[in-house]
Amino acid sequence: MRLLIAALIFCLSLAAAAADFRFFPVTGRTAINEMPDHLFHNPALPPGIVADYDGYQLFVIRTTDNQKAAFLLLDYKKMLQGPKYLPNMGGFYGADAQHRPNYVFAKGPFLAGVIGLEQDKADPIARAFAGRIPLK
8 A cells, every 4th residue: 555655646746747847948948857856966955857048047846835935945045155135036146056146936836946147137037937837
């Protein structure tokens, strides 16, 4: 019985992850990968999906609920150098350990972001990306 429940949970998580691929725009995308252990191989981050575009990356992490996504955003903020609050998105902008610009935000049960672009260029991309992510 435990094996059946574990298999069902695994299949549901795969289905959820597969559905999350649709959030990423196809235009200009050069690669898309699921990171099943830790996003960016960072032990502080749960699994997620990263898509590469010319000069930047988009990522999304699905959590179990809105509160977990909000707390994950605060944890992500702690990893940024010089985090700046983004009132328009309720997120943060700063540099990661590799000195790459990060524009991160939470939407519903998701943590998402744009990596590799200065804030003024990341903002319209982040807004469009947020529009593709559901609240549930």
